[in-house]
Amino acid sequence: MTSLLTDTGTAHRDGEVxxxxxxLREAGAAAAASLGLPTPRLESWRFTDLRAVENIDFAAPRxxxxxxxxxxxxxxxxxxxxxxxxxxxDGAFSPALSDMAGMDPARVMLLxxxxxxxxxxxxxxxxxxxxxxxxxxxxxxxxxxxxxxVVIVPDxxxxxxxxxxxxVSTGEGDPVAWHPRHVIVAGKGSKVRVLEHSxxxxxxxxxxxxxxTEVFADxxxxxxxxxxxxxxxxxxNISTLATKQETRSDVHSHTVLLGGKVVxxxxxxxxxxxxxxxxxxxxxxxxxDQLLDNAMRVRHSAPDCQSRQHYKxxxxxxxxxxxxxxxxxxxxxxxxxxxQSSRAMLxxxxxxxxxxxxxEIYADDVKCTHGATTGRVDDEAVFYFMSRxxxxxxxxxxxxxxxxxxxFDRMELVPVRRLLAxxxxxxxxxxxxxxxxx
Amino acid sequence: MTTPLLExxxxxxxxxxQPEIEILRGIDLTIQPGEVHSIMGPNGSGKSTLAxxxxxxxxxxxxxxxxxxxxxxxxxxxxDERANAGVFLAFQYPVEIPGVSSMQFLKAAVNAKRAxxxxxxxxxxxxxxxxxxxxEQINVPFEMLKRNVNEGFSGGEKKRFEIFxxxxxxxxxxxxxxxxxxxxxxxxxxxxxxxNSMRDGNRGFLLIxxxxxxxxxxxxxxxxxLVKGQIIKxxxxxxxxxxxxxxxxxxxxxETASQPVTA
Numbered sequence: 001m002t003s004l005l006t007d008t009g010t011a012h013r014d015g016e017v018x019x020x021x022x023x024l025r026e027a028g029a030a031a032a033a034s035l036g037l038p039t040p041r042l043e044s045w046r047f048t049d050l051r052a053v054e055n056i057d058f059a060a061p062r063x064x065x066x067x068x069x070x071x072x073x074x075x076x077x078x079x080x081x082x083x084x085x086x087x088x089x090d091g092a093f094s095p096a097l098s099d100m101a102g103m104d105p106a107r108v109m110l111l112x113x114x115x116x117x118x119x120x121x122x123x124x125x126x127x128x129x130x131x132x133x134x135x136x137x138x139x140x141x142x143x144x145x146x147x148x149x150v151v152i153v154p155d156x157x158x159x160x161x162x163x164x165x166x167x168v169s170t171g172e173g174d175p176v177a178w179h180p181r182h183v184i185v186a187g188k189g190s191k192v193r194v195l196e197h198s199x200x201x202x203x204x205x206x207x208x209x210x211x212x213t214e215v216f217a218d219x220x221x222x223x224x225x226x227x228x229x230x231x232x233x234x235x236x237n238i239s240t241l242a243t244k245q246e247t248r249s250d251v252h253s254h255t256v257l258l259g260g261k262v263v264x265x266x267x268x269x270x271x272x273x274x275x276x277x278x279x280x281x282x283x284x285x286x287x288x289d290q291l292l293d294n295a296m297r298v299r300h301s302a303p304d305c306q307s308r309q310h311y312k313x314x315x316x317x318x319x320x321x322x323x324x325x326x327x328x329x330x331x332x333x334x335x336x337x338x339x340q341s342s343r344a345m346l347x348x349x350x351x352x353x354x355x356x357x358x359x360e361i362y363a364d365d366v367k368c369t370h371g372a373t374t375g376r377v378d379d380e381a382v383f384y385f386m387s388r389x390x391x392x393x394x395x396x397x398x399x400x401x402x403x404x405x406x407x408f409d410r411m412e413l414v415p416v417r418r419l420l421a422x423x424x425x426x427x428x429x430x431x432x433x434x435x436x437x438x
Numbered sequence: 439m440t441t442p443l444l445e446x447x448x449x450x451x452x453x454x455x456q457p458e459i460e461i462l463r464g465i466d467l468t469i470q471p472g473e474v475h476s477i478m479g480p481n482g483s484g485k486s487t488l489a490x491x492x493x494x495x496x497x498x499x500x501x502x503x504x505x506x507x508x509x510x511x512x513x514x515x516x517x518d519e520r521a522n523a524g525v526f527l528a529f530q531y532p533v534e535i536p537g538v539s540s541m542q543f544l545k546a547a548v549n550a551k552r553a554x555x556x557x558x559x560x561x562x563x564x565x566x567x568x569x570x571x572x573x574e575q576i577n578v579p580f581e582m583l584k585r586n587v588n589e590g591f592s593g594g595e596k597k598r599f600e601i602f603x604x605x606x607x608x609x610x611x612x613x614x615x616x617x618x619x620x621x622x623x624x625x626x627x628x629x630x631x632x633x634n635s636m637r638d639g640n641r642g643f644l645l646i647x648x649x650x651x652x653x654x655x656x657x658x659x660x661x662x663x664l665v666k667g668q669i670i671k672x673x674x675x676x677x678x679x680x681x682x683x684x685x686x687x688x689x690x691x692x693e694t695a696s697q698p699v700t701a
Contacts, residue, residue, distance in 0.1 A: 384533040387493050388603060389521035389548040389554065398546070402537025 021115045021145070024127045028142025030372055035136035044134060047322045047354060048264055048293045049202060053236055058177035061091025061146060066170060068201075070142040073097060076166060076199045081415035083164040083195070086149045090207070091178030091281045093147050102161045106153040106192060111181055115148035121185050129214045129242035129268070137238050137264075141179040141212040148180035148211070151194060155187035156216070162413065163380060169198075172207025174438055182213040186221035186249075193224040195416070196239070200232035201261065211221035215241065219273065224252045226416060229242050230423065231259040233288060240266040247273030247302075253402075254411050256420050257284040257292045258427060268297045271333075273303035282311040283407040283420075285427055286319030286351070293322040296340075300333035300366075305339075312407050313344040314400060314428075315351035326358040326368065333363045340370040345377065345403050397428050441509045443611055443642040444469040444492075450458075451484075451491050451667075452501035457499070461487045463667035464503070467571030470612070476645040476653055479664035480686045485646045486530060488664070489615040493527035494520045506610065521547075521699040522554035526606065528600035530616040535587035540599070543587045544606055551607060571607060572605040576632040593622045594625030601632040612636070618652035629654030650682035665689050 017025075037054070038045040064088055073087075086108070087097035093110060100108040107118065115121055126145075133139040149165050165182060186192050198209060209231070217223050223243070231237050237260045243251050257263050269278045285290040298307045313321035322341040344353030355372035377399050385395035404424060408417045444467070451462035460482045469475050479485050490674065491498050505512040512520060517538030535543070547567070549559045560568070573580045578598050588596050597617050604612050617629055633643060633656050645656060653661070653675065660679040662669045663686075671677065671687055685691075 124673035378533075381533045381535060383495055383517060384529065384535070385543075386517035387521055387527050387529075388543070389517050389518050389550040389607065390546055391550070392516070394546065394550070395518075398543075399535070399540055402535055 008425070017112070017120065018115055021125055021126070025145060028127075028133075028139050028144075030281065031133055031139035032143050035133065035139055035335070036295065038135040042135060044295060044324065049235070049264060049289060050262065052262070055211065056175055056206060056208075056424075059174040061176055061178045063092065063216055065089040065092035065094035065097075066172065068094070068168065068170070072201055073168075076168065076197070078164070078197075078415050078419050080418075081413065083162050085164045085166055086409045087166045087168065088180070090173070090176045091146060091180070100149075100163070103151070103156050103159050103163060105352065106151055106159045108149065108151050108163060111145060111148050111150050111183065111385050113411065114152075115181070118150065118152055118309040122150065122183065125185060125214065125216050126181075126183060127214075129244055129270070130212060137210050138212060138240055141181060143212050143238070144179035145199045146179045148164045148182035148213075148313040150183045150185075151186045151192060153187050153190040153192045153221075156189045158191040159193070162195055164195045164197055166433045167196070167209065169200040169205040169207040169232060171200065171202035175206035175208070177208035177210070179210045180212075182211070184213070184223060184225075185222050186213045186215070186217045187238070188218045189220040190218070191222045193226075193413070195226040195228065196370060197228045198237060199230045199232075200235060203232055204234045205232040206234045208233070210238045210243065212240045215242060215243040215251060216246045217251050217410070219247045220249060221246070222250045222404065223391075224412065225236045225254070226411070226413070227253070227255045227265070228420065229255070229257045229259060229263060229265070231263075233261055233290070235260045236262050238264045238266075240268065243269040243278070244288055245269060245271050245273060245276040245278065248275045249273065250277045252279040253281065255282040255294070256296075257286075258423055260290060260292070262291045262293075264293045264295065266295045266297070268299075269307065270299040270301055271307065272301050274302045275304045276302065277306045278308070279410065280311075281407055281410045283313075283404055283424075284321055285314045285404070285424055286321055287316040287427065288317040288319060289317070292319070295324045295326075297326045297328065298338065300327070300329040300336040300338065300363075302332055303334045303336075305333065307339070309342075310386040310407065310410070312344045312404060315352050315353050315402060316347040317342060318348075318350040320351070321353040322356075323354070323372070324356045324358065326360070327368055328372075329361040329363045329366050329368070336363060336366040336368065338366070338368040340368075340412040343403075344374045346374060347377070347400070397425070400428055401425060414437065440471060442468045442506070443471045443508060444644070445506040446503070447506075449491075449500065449505060450639060451500055454497055454499050460501070461498075461667055462491070462686050465667075465669055467662065467669065469644065471642060472637075472639040473660065474637065474645065474656060474658045475660045475662065476647060476658040476678065477662050477664050478650075481565035481648070481663045482689045484667040485664055486615055489527055489613050489644075489646050492613055493517060493525060509560055518550070518560035519554070521607070521609075522551045526604040526607060526612050528597070528604060528612065528614045528617050530619060532591075532592075532596045532600055533623060534587045534589045537588050538587050539583070540585055540587050541569070541583040544583065544603065547603070547607060562567075566599075572602060575635050576602045577628050578602045593620040594622065597625065597629050598623060598632065601629055604650055605632065610641050612641065613646070614643065614678045615646050616648065617645070618647055626652065627655060642690050650678040652679045658665060663689060665691055671679065
């Protein structure tokens with residue numbers, strides 16, 4: 001057993017937490033102990049090997065966030081986007097850098113406060129989307145539930161100001177492992193947007209982030225969730241977005257994976273009320289020896305629901321991209337309309353991409369389509385661009401960008417599109433000087 | 439004596455992947471500034487290969503002969519350099535590029551050419567003005583530029599957009615690869631009018647076509663018949679009419695035999 005599973009990171013705070021939270025943690029700890037860390041022997045983890053983390057001596061987040069130079073922090077701001085912000089530095093909440101105001105009438109607070117102050121909203125929800133963990137990591141998160149952010153949006157409220165949960169890894173001191181739990185409760189007909197943004201101050205900061213975000217979208221609620229992963233090349237990032245959607249609710253999940261050494265991105269919506277809709281939009285861009293593993297599990301538990309999955313990968317160097325798209329249609333999920341598409345572009349001989357559609361359908365009147373392609377930059381298109389005077393490098397970069405652009409276009413926050421486009425272009429081979437309007 | 443715009447001497451070409459097959463077998467062709475030439479030929483005669491070789495497609499190997507553009511060896515130049523020097527290929531099948539707007543594409547192309555010429559980039563305002571003027575000249579709706587490159591364009595729109603690009607880039611040698619194929623008469627007329635509006639004493643055009651129809655609208659100075667990789671006859675515009683009447687049979691080509699029976 002690894003230190004990760006036995007270490008009692010947050011035990012010192014247990015005295016302050018309500019008993020029902022302690023019970024959740026204990027159940028999580030028991031499940032984590034029996035499941036262990038996932039290994040490639042598990043079907044769902046076939047391509048992703050986490051053994052490397054067992055040799056790293058991770059520390060728990062410190063009680064107080066280290067101070068950051070203000071200049072260093074500015075580098076992570078999303079230009080022209082006005083956000084409320086919760087900042088975590090090496091896993092510790094930084095009150096000095098955070099500003100969670102301006103989202104009224106939504107309540108925004110830390111999980112450790114919310115379990116006491118908002119028991120009515122949380123007690124029947126927290127952990128309910130994780131009750132049957134598939135692997136030890138989700139259970140491990142349950143056993144800790146390190147401080148994350150809770151957003152509770154009352155019925156009918158539209159919250160214009162997005163919340164950014166910014167997680168900064170400094171690379172200083174011992175490597176930190178943390179297991180934050182975020183919860184979004186969107187009341188009937190409400191609207192809210194949350195960005196999780198994971199960044200690193202150095203190129204080689206070692207860290208393990210194992211986060212779980214639970215989203216509860218009540219009738220007619222609309223939730224937009226962004227996950228922008230820009231960790232260092234030595235970081236391990238496992239994230240799970242689980243949603244439960246009631247009648248006519250609409251959840252959009254946008255994921256962009258750019259950094260990290262081993263990244264596992266789980267998106268697990270459950271369409272629980274009729275006519276619910278979810279969009280699962282993702283882009284992963286790998287190079288070097290990155291492993292970017294995307295595991296979708298969409299559950300249709302109610303009739304007349306729609307799900308849309310669109311993932312694209314661009315792999316260079318020796319990187320590997322994985323997309324597993326599982327669609328489960330329960331007996332109650334009649335008239336399900338599910339679409340899944342996975343497309344990957346390989347930029348080098350050694351890059352690899354794997355797509356695995358998995359359909360489990362128990363209803364008899366459903367429409368599920370899925371498609372997966374893997375290819376390279378189209379030579380005909382490169383020639384077309386060059387025949388108009390563009391250099392081969394610029395032609396290729398524009399075409400690679402164009403491949404990804406469709407995913408950006410689905411994002412409603414234009415400043416986020418711009419940031420991602422810029423970051424992506426910076427990562428493309430020989431794309432310097434490419435100017436793209438987003 | 440003026441330097442020819444294009445001078446092809448004894449050009450032999452084969453496919454890199456199938457070196458045993460020689461596609462062009464000794465082509466000689468000279469286009470002076472201001473002239474319009476047409477190459478006509480049956481399917482498989484090497485017409486499109488010639489167009490692609492001229493524009494710098496890499497799948498071909500020149501085994502013999504040379505191509506001079508304004509006296510310079512074209513074979514030494516990559517496709518983008520040729521374009522920036524003034525060679526334009528209007529594609530038979532323009533490529534659809536989802537994700538890149540036509541505006542963005544043409545801005546990049548115009549500024550690539552300006553960089554090649556050692557000029558400063560044009561600002562957005564000047565570019566738009568330039569695009570508007572050319573859109574009017576070639577008779578394409580300006581709105582077309584807001585769409586992604588060729589994406590969802592009809593056959594006619596694609597061909598018109600090619601001519602528009604040629605005008606925007608102010609190319610001096612326009613090679614039109616079957617720009618008439620698949621066009622109805624109205625679209626054919628717009629494409630032809632666009633080309634005719636660009637004719638002057640400096641520009642040259644090479645019209646590659648299977649049929650005479652296009653040449654009623656863009657009247658060529660010279661017509662060449664290409665069969666099995668060789669120009670077997672050259673003449674004035676009346677040669678096109680001759681071909682229209684008698685087909686390629688007098689040149690030993692049995693076109694019906696080479697077509698699939700069910701077509």
